[in-house]
Amino acid sequence: MVPAGTVVHVDAEPEEAQRLATEARDRVRFEEDALALSDQVYRVARHLANSREDADELMQETYARAFRSWRSFQPGTNMRAWLLRILTNLNIDRGRRQQRAPQMQPLEANDYFLYDRLAENGDGITDEDRVVERLSQDDIVTALSAVPHDFRDVVVLVDLGDFSYADAAQILDIPVGTVMSRLHRGRRILKRELAESALEEAT
Amino acid sequence: MKDPCAHCEEMMQPYLDHVLTDEEMAAAEAHLADCEPCRRRYRFEESLRVYVRKAATEQMPAELRQKLAALRIPLE
Numbered sequence: 001m002v003p004a005g006t007v008v009h010v011d012a013e014p015e016e017a018q019r020l021a022t023e024a025r026d027r028v029r030f031e032e033d034a035l036a037l038s039d040q041v042y043r044v045a046r047h048l049a050n051s052r053e054d055a056d057e058l059m060q061e062t063y064a065r066a067f068r069s070w071r072s073f074q075p076g077t078n079m080r081a082w083l084l085r086i087l088t089n090l091n092i093d094r095g096r097r098q099q100r101a102p103q104m105q106p107l108e109a110n111d112y113f114l115y116d117r118l119a120e121n122g123d124g125i126t127d128e129d130r131v132v133e134r135l136s137q138d139d140i141v142t143a144l145s146a147v148p149h150d151f152r153d154v155v156v157l158v159d160l161g162d163f164s165y166a167d168a169a170q171i172l173d174i175p176v177g178t179v180m181s182r183l184h185r186g187r188r189i190l191k192r193e194l195a196e197s198a199l200e201e202a203t
Numbered sequence: 204m205k206d207p208c209a210h211c212e213e214m215m216q217p218y219l220d221h222v223l224t225d226e227e228m229a230a231a232e233a234h235l236a237d238c239e240p241c242r243r244r245y246r247f248e249e250s251l252r253v254y255v256r257k258a259a260t261e262q263m264p265a266e267l268r269q270k271l272a273a274l275r276i277p278l279e
Contacts (some may be wrong), residue, residue: 024278027276028278031275031276035271035272035275038263038268038271039262039263042261042263042267043260043261043263046259046261047259052261052264056264056267059263059267059271060267060270060271060274063271063274064274067274067275067276068276110212111212111215111216111244111248112212112244114251115243115244115247115248131247131250132247132250132251132254133254135254135258136258137258140254140255140258140259141258141259144255144259158220159252159255159256160255160256160259160260165220165222183216184216187216190255191251
């Protein structure tokens with residue numbers, strides 16, 4: 001008779017040891033896989049966050065949480081999307097968003113607005129591939145950060161992170177139709193911002 | 204009938220995202236083959252996307268990489 005609370009070692013040990021060894025191996029593999037994705041996660045995180053400092057903190061919080069809750073990751077599913085789901089949730093929890101509901105935006109003109117604006121300022125466009133070079137890297141980064149979060153999240157996930165509409169919908173927990181409409185508007189807002197900075201430089 | 208260039212503009216985002224149906228894709232391509240201004244604008248949009256992605260890509264700082272690796276839970 002074994003008193004309650006006594007840990008029985010003798011018979012359970014080999015099985016338990018085996019289980020622990022398997023778990024340790026799975027966990028190490030999970031951590032290695034997650035770390036191998038960190039460059040790709042950062043590329044997206046950098047622009048979901050408002051600054052490099054925010055992105056840095058957000059990455060550390062995300063990985064700390066991922067390592068703690070590694071058991072909830074289903075092997076064989078998209079780990080990059082899983083990590084970004086954690087990251088976007090943390091980003092919202094931290095109150096980095098000014099507001100969750102899409103805010104009123106001034107009319108963002110049409111899809112050709114930026115092209116037309118750049119074409120007006122140039123001496124006529126002869127090569128479309130070179131027109132974009134009238135925008136600086138700073139212009140792009142600043143314009144992206146000026147896009148309101150709800151729209152920016154989708155643009156960043158799809159256009160910088162190469163996620164499908166469906167993956168972006170799952171990461172942000174919104175319907176695919178919402179992803180599509182926010183993506184469309186977000187890209188227009190981005191172009192409006194770019195047109196404004198291009199115009200400022202021209203004057 | 205709707206202005207074909209206005210319709211073409213509406214199709215641009217889904218066209219470049221490869222989410223049009225075959226029929227819509229064929230209609231867009233037929234218009235693009237005949238309309239140079241729309242063709243130029245599509246080409247601009249495509250290079251803009253590539254350029255934005257390139258301009259926005261920042262390397263992860265080396266210190267952050269080390270900090271992340273240090274967050275691993277030690278084996279007991």
